[in-house]
Amino acid sequence: MNTEEQERIITLDHMVDEKFAEIFFLAKEEYxxxxxxxxxxxxxxxxxxxxxxxxxxxxxxTNANKY
Known part of the structure; x- marks a missing residue:
């Protein structure tokens, strides 16, 4: 089972990947x-x-805030 922090990191990774795809296709069209x-x-x-x-x-x- 993932901790709350791990879930946030996984969610953020998915969001970054989704935005990456959007930017990629927008840039292809624009350029x-x-x-x-x-x-x-x-x-x-x-x-x-x-x-x-x-x-x-x-x-x-994230690692800096653990200490």
Whole structure:
């Protein structure tokens, strides 16, 4: 069974993933990026880096507040 903190982290991770998908498709449309192209891959990789950084930030913040 997950603790309340674990549930919040899981919920936040799901929300970040959902927003990531929304931003990805909005950016593809805005920047007129075709599917299965190097530019689409670059956009995906760029957003993935940001998502990882955000999760790392959250982990540091959560761990810092435990002490």
């Amino acid at each position: 007129q990026i075709s599917g299965n192209t190097p530019l689409e891959r670059e956009l995906y990789d760029t957003l993935n880096r940001y998502k990882r950084e955000l999760k790392e930030f959250g982990s540091k913040y």
